[in-house]
Amino acid sequence: MTQRKLTLILSGILLMAMTPELYAQFNFEFDKNYPDSKAEAGAFIDYFISSDAVTVEFQNTYLNDQFIDNELKNKSFDKMDSRSTLGSGLNGGIYFKKQIKDHTDKMWMLGIKHRQHYNSNFSKDMFGLYFYGNKPYAGKTADISDLNYLNLRYQQFQFGFITTKVKDDGMWNLMSAGSFLLGQDYLELSSDRGTFYTQPDGEYIDMDLYLETKQSDSTNSGFGKINGIGASFEFMARYTKENKYHLQFGIKDLGFIAWNNKSTSFVVDTLYHYEGIYIENIFDSLFLDIKGQDEFADGFKKDKKDEGVTTMIPFTVELSYGRILIPEKLTVWAGGNYIFNADYTPLFQIWGDYNFSTRISAGVSVRYGGYAELGAGLHAGFDLGKGYILNLGSNYLTGYIAPSSSTAQAANIGLRKKF
């Protein structure tokens, strides 16, 4: 096997070890700097928060628990159509992979990851009621229907194999991995009917709502808590025509989590007409037992059950094509992905990777779709020497440059050490 071919195989294997969404921003040309490497350990983290209307500034203010003033609300509210989406993801972990002895074309890999997925689809009126209150809607019927909300956190223990087949001037990379999942938190809301009306003088409020809710044990919430177990599967295939192109297809996170029997599900199905607390006789004692928010909400819950629920986790399908314009220097990619079980629109993206030297590379990307609309980013890679390779970047660099007008932010960073 020639040195070049060996390097090609290693690069392919290493590339496949990364998640489909990440690999595009990782430059694996640096692996050619370590032709004798047979193992690698790394840590990585990436996140995104993106919306088609909610600005990055709003997102950050909300997440940082700072005061949200009306100007901040208005910038998001003004961007909204009748419906909006907001999603986020967090993916971080460590991994280790090693060549199988006497098989230079095969590797096994282990990984531990923290995964988090947030998905929401809501009406403009829902946002308005929640952040402005109901007074601006006095005399109007606010639409709060078709709400989707998912908040999912779990930890992933992954084990997989990577294999490479070279034939003539083409090469197949195949990766498959299975994961054991530890469910941490889960909350899912969905409504298909919902209106909210406030009488102009505030004399009464009408609410018509059908809402289904499923939730893991809320009393055992937080990082490290286990409220369910599950499994997922990951697969990716890639074909590379030497010095010509790359074509790859991948499925990620196809799996489920079975939440334990302390989970709760209930339905809110109500036509609620509220006229205030009726006092039989004002001249009698006036005891107003004003309910707390939770107690008030409990009053609407019906079919409340404490039992285990099983949920499919959002999974991603991706297809991309990379054209090698200048071998070992410049590759341009086009592709897209789609997340099932989420309010995610198909995402299309174009990006390019340019290797300035054997130790420095960089690229740009433009994408449209997903939870957001248009976004642009940069990514770069550095071979720091002694086997240390750093990759970092952002798919929505605009979110940091113009947070008050941009609606998406994302960043990733990865550090790996080759042995």
Add this chain to the structure above:
Amino acid sequence: MKYLSILRAYLIPALVAGGLILSIFPSCQRDDDQSGWNMELLAPLIRTSLDISNLIDDSLLATDPDSSLKIVYQSSLYDLSVDTLVGFNDTSVTKSYKLDSISLYDQTINYPVTLGQIAANAGIVGILIIAQNGNTVPIPAIPAISSAPYPINADTLFESITLITGSLDISIDNGMPIDITNLQLEIRNTSNLALVATTTFPLIPAGGSVSQTVSLDGKTIEGDLTGQIINMESPGSGGNPVLVDTSNALNTTLTVYDLHPSSATAIFPAQDLVNKSQEVAFKFKNVKLTEAEVKSGQIKVSVFSTLQDSVYFTYNLPSASLGGVPFSVYTVLPPAPSGGVSSFVKNYDMDGYYLQLTGANLDTFNTIYNTIVASIDSTGQIRTISLDDSVYTSLEFVDIIPAYARGYIGQDTIGVGPSQEILEVFDRITDGSLNVQDVTMSLSIENKIGADAQIKIGSLYSVNTKNGSQVQLTGSALSNPIFINRATDMNGSPPITPSYSQLILDNSNSNANAFISNLPNRIDYEFTIETNPNGNVSNYNDFIYSEELLGVDLNVEVPLSIIASDLTLVDTADISLGSADLSKIKDGVLTLISDNGFPFDANIQMYTIDVSGTITDSLFNNTMIAAAPVNASLKVTEKKRTKLLMPINEARVARLQNAKKLRIITKFDTNPTNTYLKIYSDYRIDFILTGDFNYLTQ
């Protein structure tokens, strides 16, 4: 490559650490006042609706045919209690019964004195007689001889008897072949040789018998007696040969009978020691009852005995019966210890007992009679009883309340008052004036007693303690007493047909309007009830049933056709806003939306009062709620909406939450003014309190 070294040394660790922190950002919340966001909330808070029943208890309201309302107030001024007329005082009868008499068994003792015994004391003649025993020979004359004392034992029946009266028959059968002459016999108590009896028989013919009776009055006889023939002679057989048999005897028979001891230690026969009948009179004032039925009460029977024998005690009360069965107590007192007493004490319920109160001969009043029997049984054992022994009885009638009584209830005057009747009708009104039209008051008397009566009104005052004013009811209606006819029953049994009397008081015969317009919260009154003003016209057929007596009611009927001027209602209600955190309400306005359906202008203000009783806030900026408009018939045509505003801020919210009471002061003025306006049953005012405020959510 210097920049690469910097990256590796500082930037990379910082980014990795930052990323890890970021990974848990959803659960990382800052506790900072400058967090969250403001919401403009508009919501109904409280809703209530007031009609006239919220101001005046709806039990006091009645609706006229035209749907106008009137206050109908009725209050019981006086209810005659049965005790007032017929009070059975607790009555007790205590008696100590000495024993009437003591009876003892009659007793007969036979005692033979043989010829041989007599001959043994007859010297030589006696020796000759004894020597001829079995021979037929002439028996010579026997000179005066006496016998040795011999015991007579009666101790199987008594040990000692001290007699008041008693008799002893001494009978002698002469079984010897010779006459006995001048026989003198003595019987003495062995212990002290006291003479019990002595007698002399001049002749007792051979084969014949003689008898004498000796009085034992005043004697004490013991069970151990000694008899002795003091003297005895015989003329012999007169020379005629006769069979000499020394076993032939003089048979002496002693019989005691008609024994009436003052004390005895003996075996007593069964006998009644006490058997008495007596009458017991209940004491009443001017009441003469012939019969009654007990609603509740008890009779306490106490018996004490000094007899050292079981006493069988029977108490009969024939005048009291339940279901036709006379009251009776039977018990057995155990023998009293020497020098002590035995006792029996028990209470018996008399509920439901019928009492015949005409005595044993059915010719008197208020009187029952009873019998007491104390007896002993024959036990075969020796006991000591004397006429000094006694049976002590106590009969107490306790808390007797009649369910029914008949007779003559008597002529009595019952004073009622001075008393006060609290009126809550106008309780909430603290000030202002209220003019009412066509007030009608009445005193109504329902008499369910079978006796005539009459009521004299002493005084009747309308008292308004809030402003200190009082108005006395005056007028021609009060000048004469109210005569009350007797009720009737059905030949001595229910049902009762009561009699009704009424004194109408209105503006034509009294100052009733002024009386009510004084807005009294108290009525002071005083009157008298006189029973049987014409005497015993029923010939002892007055009756009472305890549940059916005489009641005096005050009735007030006030049509709500009124003129109100600054009529001030004050009410203080407890208030609690619960434990909800209202501190997130920053500012806003509470709006009281009122839809007034009354033809009143209402000036309303609410005050919060804290735990120390201090008023902490007055809530409304504007306070006037406009009256609903009326048509030509002076009837409300539509409700009038008014909004009262209450700006709030954090301080006011805190005052509301800390408030313990809410004082509501409302002043009413009828509109149009100086016109009597009727209040109809469908009049109401609706309130909605809405909140329009900025709410900081976090």
